[in-house]
Amino acid sequence: MKLGKEVKSPCVSLCKLKHEVCTGCGRTRDEIKDWKSMKRKAQLDTVHLAAKRLKALKKK
Template identity: 45%
Template sequence: KSDAAWRTAATGSNVSSANTPGEVDMAKDIENPCISVCQLSGDLCVSCGRTKDDIRKWKRMKRPEKMAAVQRAAQRMKSLQKKSG
């Protein structure tokens, strides 16, 4: 997929019916780490730290999954900053 397609997947507004309304509402309060400057290096976006898989699944993730994805992304970004700085 193109960077634009991944960005659309990351920021789209459709929510899977697999989540119940309460789960969707609770998951919405987890802020998406996407900064709309997708720069993919392999399977990793070096702008937000998420993997292509995390980006693709974001809309369908429940709150605990989103929290874990955000934590993993933050760790990756820290690691990338150490390497470049």
């Protein structure tokens, strides 16, 4: 079985929560806390959702 590459955290070290979402990376408080214990698929899903949240935050 071939393991996939490690998913890079979307953290950009600009941590500030607004309505439970980090304005730096777009992850929720729970996603940030759980990142290291997430399986690869969950991390990929989180990166995708975080990007969508960041885009929405920047529109406001």
